[in-house]
Amino acid sequence: MESIVIVNGFSTSVYLAPYLRKVGFHLVHVEDESTPKYFKSSHREYNYDLCIEGKSFSEVLSELELFNVYAVIAGTDSGSSLADKLANQLCPQKSNDLSLSAARNSKHEMFQVLMAAGLTATEQTIFRNFSLLEAWLENKTYPYVVKPTISSGGTGVRIVHDFPSLRSAITENVSTRTIYDEEPEVLVQTALVGQEYIVNTVSASSIHEVVEVWKVQRNKSGVPILSHMELVNNNDVSLILVEYIRKVLDCLGWRSGPCHSEVMIVNGKPSLIEVNPRLHGDMLPDILTPIIGTNHVLKTVDSLSLDKPLAKNLAPPIQSEFCIKMMLHFHESGKIIKQPNWSLIEKLDSYKGKISRIVNGTYVSSSHSVSTSAASIFLSHPSKKVISNDFQKIKEWELSIDECLNSNELPRKVIL
Structure with missing residues (x-):
C-alpha cells in the first residue's frame, strides 16, 4: 500500500486524511517541532495509521523509509520546509524544487526570486x-x-x-x-494599493489547476485585519489571476501539491503579496462542493489519484451561487466567560457553518490576525441580496461577542 505523509496536518488539512483514506492510501502524520500551540488543538490523531513527533530529521526519515511513500504534503506553513526535505528523499517524482524551498517560505527571498525572473513584485x-x-x-x-x-x-x-x-x-x-x-x-x-484576491491552486507534475478565487476586503490602515472575502470564480479578473499565478508558481519551483496565494490587482495588473505552500487555512471545504463541484481539499486528493489527473484550466470552476466567508472579531481584551447566542445567526437563510475560537476560560486580546479573531462564518445562497441582508444582521450581532468577556480580569495568558 502506498503512503501519504502529511507534515503538520492542522487547520484545513485535517480534512485531507479522511478523503485520502477513502481512495486507499496509508496515512502518516509528522509533527514539526516549530508547530504553534494554537494549531495543535485541531489535530485528529485518529485519522492516521501512524503519528511521528519529537524526532530529528534523520530519525523521521529512517522511520518513513520503511513505507512506500507516494507523496509528502505540508498541512501548514510551519511544515513546508520539512515536507520539502522529506519529499526530496522519499518521493522525488512528487517533490518541489528543493533549491527554492527557502523562497517559498521566506517572503523576502520569495520576492528576490520573482524580481530576478522579471515578474511584478513590490x-x-x-x-x-x-x-x-x-x-x-x-x-x-x-x-x-x-x-x-x-x-x-x-x-x-x-x-x-x-x-x-x-x-x-x-x-x-x-x-x-x-x-x-x-x-x-x-x-x-x-504597500500595494489595489484590490486583493486569493487564488487557491493544486499542482501535479507542474500543471497548476486553479480551484478558487476570492475577493478580499480588509481594514486598509494600521492592522490589515480581514473583514470578509467573496468567492468570485465567475469574475473576469480570475482569467488574469490564473495566468499570473501559474508564472509565479513555476518561478518558485512549485510542482506538486496545494498552494494558497494572495495577489493584488494594481491598475489592472497583478502583483504578488505572498505564496503559501499549503491549503487555504481556516476553511470548511465541504461548503464549497455544492457551489463549484469540488474544493481545495478534494482537488488535492484528485491530484494524488491516478484516475483523476489535473487539467490546465483556463479559468476556475464555475460557481452556482454566491458565497462569502466573514470574520468576527474581539474588540476588547479579557477572559471568555460564556458563549454568544449562536442560534440567532445559525437560523439565517444563507448560514452554512462556522469556525469558532470563542473558548470558555481562555484569555483573548482584541483581534489583530486570523488566529486572534473570534470566529469565521460561511454564507452561501443563490440570492446576493439574501447574503447581503444576513451579512448586516451578523455584523450587528457581532457586538454581542464582547459581552462574553470579563474585561476587568487581568489575563494570566493571552492567546496570540
Missing part, C-alpha cells in the same frame, strides 16, 4: 537599523507594509503611513517572537 528591504532604513526610504512614498519574513494568518502585519508609525511597527515586530516562537526578521515593503 520593492522591499530587510530591517537592519533605522539609519539604513531611512536611506532606503529616500525618494519613496508611503504607505509601507511591515511584516515578519515568516509568519501566518496576518500575524505581525502592519500598514503604516508615516515614519513614527513605521518605527513603532518595526519595534513591535522586533520585540515580539514570531508565531513559530522564533526571533523575527522584519521586512519593509512598499
